[in-house]
Amino acid sequence: MNDIRFLWTICLALFLSFAITRGDDKAMIDKARLIHARALTIDTHCDTPLHMSDSTFDIGVRHQTGVKGSGKLDLPRMREGGLDAQFFAVFVAQRDRTEENNRWAKAQADTYLALVKKMCEKYNGIISFATTPEDAYRNEKAGRLSAYVGLENGFALGRDLANVSRLYQAGVRYITLCHTKNNDICDSSTDSQGPEHNGLSVFGAQVVTEMNRLGMIIDVSHVSDSTFYDVLRLSKAPVIASHSCARALCNNPRNLSDQMLQALAAKGGVVQICFMSDYLKAIKPNPDREAAIKALEEKYGPMSELKSPQKRRQYRTEYYEINEKYPREKATVQDVVDHIEHVIRIVGVDYVGIGTDVDGGGDISGCEDVSEMPNITIELVKRGHSEAEIRKIWGENFMRVFRMVEEASHSY
Numbered sequence: 001m002n003d004i005r006f007l008w009t010i011c012l013a014l015f016l017s018f019a020i021t022r023g024d025d026k027a028m029i030d031k032a033r034l035i036h037a038r039a040l041t042i043d044t045h046c047d048t049p050l051h052m053s054d055s056t057f058d059i060g061v062r063h064q065t066g067v068k069g070s071g072k073l074d075l076p077r078m079r080e081g082g083l084d085a086q087f088f089a090v091f092v093a094q095r096d097r098t099e100e101n102n103r104w105a106k107a108q109a110d111t112y113l114a115l116v117k118k119m120c121e122k123y124n125g126i127i128s129f130a131t132t133p134e135d136a137y138r139n140e141k142a143g144r145l146s147a148y149v150g151l152e153n154g155f156a157l158g159r160d161l162a163n164v165s166r167l168y169q170a171g172v173r174y175i176t177l178c179h180t181k182n183n184d185i186c187d188s189s190t191d192s193q194g195p196e197h198n199g200l201s202v203f204g205a206q207v208v209t210e211m212n213r214l215g216m217i218i219d220v221s222h223v224s225d226s227t228f229y230d231v232l233r234l235s236k237a238p239v240i241a242s243h244s245c246a247r248a249l250c251n252n253p254r255n256l257s258d259q260m261l262q263a264l265a266a267k268g269g270v271v272q273i274c275f276m277s278d279y280l281k282a283i284k285p286n287p288d289r290e291a292a293i294k295a296l297e298e299k300y301g302p303m304s305e306l307k308s309p310q311k312r313r314q315y316r317t318e319y320y321e322i323n324e325k326y327p328r329e330k331a332t333v334q335d336v337v338d339h340i341e342h343v344i345r346i347v348g349v350d351y352v353g354i355g356t357d358v359d360g361g362g363d364i365s366g367c368e369d370v371s372e373m374p375n376i377t378i379e380l381v382k383r384g385h386s387e388a389e390i391r392k393i394w395g396e397n398f399m400r401v402f403r404m405v406e407e408a409s410h411s412y
Contacts (some may be wrong), residue, residue, distance in 0.1 A: 047360030272355025
């Protein structure tokens with residue numbers, strides 16, 4: 001009898017412990033969701049305009065995550081995820097630097113920018129085009145989402161400095177100076193040919209100065225280390241890395257070393273942690289998948305350069321088939337927060353934010369699309385971060401930089 005009573009006591013204790021844990025978990029999750037709802041949340045990089053260029057994709061309609069062509073962001077899922085403001089990337093793939101390709105790049109940027117504006121016109125009660133920090137706060141108070149625009153790859157400038165002002169007047173608020181290859185502005189961190197300018201070119205230095213004059217944010221994601229330090233030396237305003245991670249945790253040239261984080265913070269800038277698995281952790285090799293992707297690109301060329309909507313759809317269909325056949329390993333919400341916490345340890349909580357790169361490769365387990373953004377906040381609360389810290393991470397740090405860049409332009 002005593003043995004039975006003892007077993008019942010153990011079982012009851014385990015049940016109560018489980019119930020209390022479940023209760024604590026619910027309370028923690030409820031707290032995190034409340035914090036998330038109160039914070040102004042900003043994602044500084046998505047490539048959703050690539051989907052928007054397909055006439056069959058309606059950003060105003062909720063798409064089912066994981067379904068072919070659904071992407072990771074639409075307006076209903078922004079609402080569900082409590083994502084208040086989004087920087088839509090006007091992305092231009094790097095091509096040979098000829099006059100013809102310069103004209104193509106300029107037109108491509110204008111096309112994607114027009115798609116973002118068209119979205120805001122079509123769904124004007126839901127989302128508004130934004131160009132200042134105050135716009136996001138005003139829109140949030142009015143119950144509207146905010147759409148900002150950043151240019152990814154200064155290749156779209158060609159060699160014409162006047163294009164910087166033209167894009168600023170059109171509403172573009174940051175420029176990622178380069179992409180995966182060197183251009184006329186600077187060296188890229190991932191060009192297989194190595195450095196061309198050993199940092200910024202003469203034209204690149206003029207671009208940085210012009211962006212400072214206009215009050216346009218300089219984005220150092222994708223740039224080489226030499227370019228990074230050239231920009232910091234030359235710029236009179238803080239700069240951002242709109243979608244990068246910490247190199248100490250994942251040794252990828254796209255990431256920032258601890259020394260770079262310290263230099264960025266000393267300038268007042270901010271690194272926006274990316275959801276690209278390859279930048280968050282070392283991903284195990286998958287030769288079959290890599291061979292299939294290589295064959296796909298040999299068949300069509302880079303998707304970003306495909307002009308035909310039909311070919312773009314075919315590319316995406318075959319890409320999704322490869323994903324199903326050879327699923328890739330993904331980083332997790334915990335990995336994202338590990339990078340956030342590393343930046344905090346190195347330079348403090350004032351210099352880190354969120355720049356997912358969804359629809360451009362940003363893809364993690366536990367936050368499969370923007371509707372699951374609260375899971376980042378839940379993990380931050382779970383690790384003991386305060387509401388004040390979380391507000392900084394989700395938007396206040398970036399907005400501080402945005403304002404400082406605008407203020408620095410007043411001295412010109």
